[in-house]
Amino acid sequence: MTTTATGTSGPAGTTGTAVGFDPRTAIGALELRNPVLTASGCAAAGRELGRLYDVAALGAVVTKSILRDARSGRPTPRMAETPSGMLNSIGLQGPGIDAFLAHDLPWLRDHGATAVVSIAGTDAAEFAELAGRLVDEPGVGAVEVNISCPNVANRGLVFACDAGSSAEVVSGVVDVVGGRVPVLAKLSPDVTDIVAIARACLDHGADGLAMVNTTLGMVVDTDTMRPVLAGVTGGLSGPAIRPIAVRCVWQVHAAMRRGDLRTAPGVGIGGILTGLDALQFVLAGASAVQVGTSTFHDPSAPLRVGTELAQALADRGFASVADAVGPAHTVLAREGAR
Amino acid sequence: MSAATGGPAAGTPAAETLGARDRRPDPVQLRCAVLANEPAGAYRRLVLDAGEAARRALPGQFAALAVGEPPTAMLLRRAVSIHATTPGDRRFDGADTLEIVVAPHGPGTEWVTRRRAGDVLDVVAPLGRPFPAPEVGAPTVLVGGGYGSAPLVWLARDLRDAGHRVDVVLGAASRDKLFGLEEAAAVVGPDLVHVTTDDGSAGLRGRVTDALASLARDGVVVYACGPMAMLRAVHEVATAAGGTSWLAVEESMACGIGVCMTCVLPVRGEDGVTRMTRSCVEGPTFDGDRVRWDAISIGPGGATSAVPADCLGAPVASGKGH
Numbered sequence: 047m048t049t050t051a052t053g054t055s056g057p058a059g060t061t062g063t064a065v066g067f068d069p070r071t072a073i074g075a076l077e078l079r080n081p082v083l084t085a086s087g088c089a090a091a092g093r094e095l096g097r098l099y100d101v102a103a104l105g106a107v108v109t110k111s112i113l114r115d116a117r118s119g120r121p122t123p124r125m126a127e128t129p130s131g132m133l134n135s136i137g138l139q140g141p142g143i144d145a146f147l148a149h150d151l152p153w154l155r156d157h158g159a160t161a162v163v164s165i166a167g168t169d170a171a172e173f174a175e176l177a178g179r180l181v182d183e184p185g186v187g188a189v190e191v192n193i194s195c196p197n198v199a200n201r202g203l204v205f206a207c208d209a210g211s212s213a214e215v216v217s218g219v220v221d222v223v224g225g226r227v228p229v230l231a232k233l234s235p236d237v238t239d240i241v242a243i244a245r246a247c248l249d250h251g252a253d254g255l256a257m258v259n260t261t262l263g264m265v266v267d268t269d270t271m272r273p274v275l276a277g278v279t280g281g282l283s284g285p286a287i288r289p290i291a292v293r294c295v296w297q298v299h300a301a302m303r304r305g306d307l308r309t310a311p312g313v314g315i316g317g318i319l320t321g322l323d324a325l326q327f328v329l330a331g332a333s334a335v336q337v338g339t340s341t342f343h344d345p346s347a348p349l350r351v352g353t354e355l356a357q358a359l360a361d362r363g364f365a366s367v368a369d370a371v372g373p374a375h376t377v378l379a380r381e382g383a384r
Numbered sequence: 385m386s387a388a389t390g391g392p393a394a395g396t397p398a399a400e401t402l403g404a405r406d407r408r409p410d411p412v413q414l415r416c417a418v419l420a421n422e423p424a425g426a427y428r429r430l431v432l433d434a435g436e437a438a439r440r441a442l443p444g445q446f447a448a449l450a451v452g453e454p455p456t457a458m459l460l461r462r463a464v465s466i467h468a469t470t471p472g473d474r475r476f477d478g479a480d481t482l483e484i485v486v487a488p489h490g491p492g493t494e495w496v497t498r499r500r501a502g503d504v505l506d507v508v509a510p511l512g513r514p515f516p517a518p519e520v521g522a523p524t525v526l527v528g529g530g531y532g533s534a535p536l537v538w539l540a541r542d543l544r545d546a547g548h549r550v551d552v553v554l555g556a557a558s559r560d561k562l563f564g565l566e567e568a569a570a571v572v573g574p575d576l577v578h579v580t581t582d583d584g585s586a587g588l589r590g591r592v593t594d595a596l597a598s599l600a601r602d603g604v605v606v607y608a609c610g611p612m613a614m615l616r617a618v619h620e621v622a623t624a625a626g627g628t629s630w631l632a633v634e635e636s637m638a639c640g641i642g643v644c645m646t647c648v649l650p651v652r653g654e655d656g657v658t659r660m661t662r663s664c665v666e667g668p669t670f671d672g673d674r675v676r677w678d679a680i681s682i683g684p685g686g687a688t689s690a691v692p693a694d695c696l697g698a699p700v701a702s703g704k705g706h
């Protein structure tokens with residue numbers, strides 16, 4: 047074989063971290079070996095990425111949202127590529143909690159991965175039931191509550207778009223979990239006041255916030271003159287939504303600094319493709335980040351971003367992730383004081 | 385079903401590539417130098433220096449290519465069938481080469497067709513399930529529509545080496561959209577290559593199924609790759625003749641590696657249960673008998689799938705208020 051550019055295979059991000067930099071971080075009681083996790087729905091339950099690299103090297107694997115029962119998901123087409131992003135309308139396809147516990151969680155455990163299990167439901171009781179099934183399973187590092195799904199009891203309005211519904215789901219989960227693992231509430235950017243939803247979740251016991259889920263979008267096919275997606279609308283993700291996501295993390299963290307919101311760790315999500323993208327979220331207030339859609343572009347992205355972020359933080363003189371959380375706010379405070 | 389049983393005798397070259405349906409080598413992600421890019425009718429054939437990916441790939445598998453200059457606004461990889469692999473390719477200083485045939489369809493594939501020798505492509509391969517082996521001695525017919533013949537020439541060689549009769553049917557809208565005529569003829573002999581075009585510019589005027597109908601007989605195993613409408617028609621002809629069909633489908637894929645659930649179609653599993661099944665990891669090759677054609681609509685914009693009512697986890701129709 048010629049020694050051209052070939053041979054730089056797969057795990058581009060596996061190599062060690064920047065010298066003198068401590069890559070560890072924490073989300074409440076969940077200690078992570080590095081601050082970069084996969085995002086729910088973008089890494090299945092780790093097994094497929096495990097064919098390309100060691101998933102134990104990731105901060106954590108966040109699973110596709112698990113429901114009580116098996117779900118077929120929506121008809122196709124389920125996706126459309128958009129500038130620097132994509133729309134998806136999967137409809138939470140999955141095998142249900144029994145199959146997850148029988149096949150997927152043991153795999154993650156056996157492979158040494160830290161598992162953050164995302165759960166979803168159609169009512170608060172389903173979320174609580176799922177949390178109860180998970181909390182004592184070995185290998186569950188945290189539960190991420192995907193409240194960006196329709197609340198059947200509230201005319202299908204997304205839980206995350208209503209403070210009362212969000213609070214109901216989170217308090218039900220928190221009660222069942224009883225502090226045994228951290229509970230993260232995953233917020234939607236499609237709200238008027240994300241701080242109000244964050245407050246509802248934190249006041250009802252969430253240990254941290256994951257920000258953000260996809261934002262609702264739509265593409266019309268100009269040939270067929272119909273919506274491209276069978277589900278008509280879908281969730282927009284990828285670098286196209288990154289500024290929105292950074293803004294959400296910044297607003298929530300600013301409210302914490304002002305004392306308007308209980309201080310809790312934030313996990314930044316939305317369009318992270320490089321270490322510098324991740325750094326924006328950390329500087330805006332996130333203690334960890336998740337890489338979603340970029341995994342489709344580059345399966346090694348969740349690993350690579352970890353290496354790049356560590357280097358970027360070390361280059362800026364930070365000794366740990368915690369040291370770097372929030373300087374974007376300090377600058378503003380200083381300027382505001384002038 | 386033919387997959388698990390039989391297969392060529394161990395030790396034959398074909399036995400190394402054909403056979404176990406579940407033999408799916410792990411993919412690798414590589415930066416591959418483009419070694420050549422030459423015209424092939426309406427398409428471009430690219431030869432890549434693909435190292436481990438070339439050494440692992442089996443017929444029926446595909447590669448997922450990142451497209452556009454980084455940082456690209458086209459985030460999703462484009463799937464292309466693997467046309468050929470040549471470990472230790474003497475044409476290219478012994479490189480392990482992998483070839484693809486690309487139709488400039490939209491901006492992503494157009495970008496790929498403009499790559500020059502020396503450019504580098506980010507490739508994830510090999511992906512998906514290879515074509516399974518037929519029963520020992522079964523006659524086979526390979527049907528390719530347009531660039532759909534790309535993965536079939538390779539398969540033809542393996543089937544021939546394993547002692548099967550191999551007829552190849554190549555069809556396209558017009559002559560320039562046929563691919564693989566000479567290569568197929570070199571493998572199975574010109575008499576066993578049958579050509580159809582919609583406009584009659586080459587071979588018979590008509591559809592691939594017109595040619596297939598006279599070749600398909602009891603016990604035939606048909607392998608096909610092409611548009612969904614063609615695959616359905618091929619399946620019907622093969623079944624009517626008392627044969628089986630293995631179809632390589634082309635669904636829109638966001639990840640190609642099994643993590644996103646966009647590429648699904650309704651397929652009955654071994655347990656008889658229909659699931660919305662990922663074509664990137666469970667396919668792209670499917671037993672035509674297992675595909676739920678009743679839920680698939682084929683329109684000018686391509687195929688779409690409904691969720692059959694008996695699909696695992698299908699929504700329960702409810703007359704509830706709200």
Ligand SMILES: Cc1cc2nc3c(=O)[nH]c(=O)nc-3n(C[C@H](O)[C@H](O)[C@H](O)COP(=O)(O)OP(=O)(O)OC[C@H]3O[C@@H](n4cnc5c(N)ncnc54)[C@H](O)[C@@H]3O)c2cc1C
Nearest residue numbers: 127462463464465485486487489490491492493634635636
């Ligand atoms: C398993 C498999 C094997 C394939 N083999 C080949 C091959 O050997 N040669 C070849 O030229 N093409 C092949 N295709 C089709 C090729 O992937 C599409 O033509 C290509 O993705 C279109 O991208 P674009 O940017 O040019 O077009 P656009 O229409 O701009 O693409 C927009 C988006 O739609 C998706 N998309 C559009 N058309 C298709 C399609 N037909 N199939 C899948 N995704 C689509 C793209 O991935 C992209 O995300 C194959 C597809 C699959 C799934």
Ligand SMILES: Cc1cc2nc3c(=O)[nH]c(=O)nc-3n(C[C@H](O)[C@H](O)[C@H](O)COP(=O)(O)O)c2cc1C
Nearest residue numbers: 085086087111134192258259283284316317338339
């Ligand atoms: C195909 C796909 C499926 C997703 N499925 C889920 C899911 O099941 N649960 C969830 O909480 N978020 C889901 N998401 C949202 C992502 O986890 C993430 O919040 C969002 O895509 C923004 O991050 P990104 O730009 O890095 O993708 C999904 C996203 C995509 C693209």
Ligand code: FES
Nearest residue numbers: 640642644645664
């Ligand atoms: S393309 Fe992502 S699961 Fe198949």
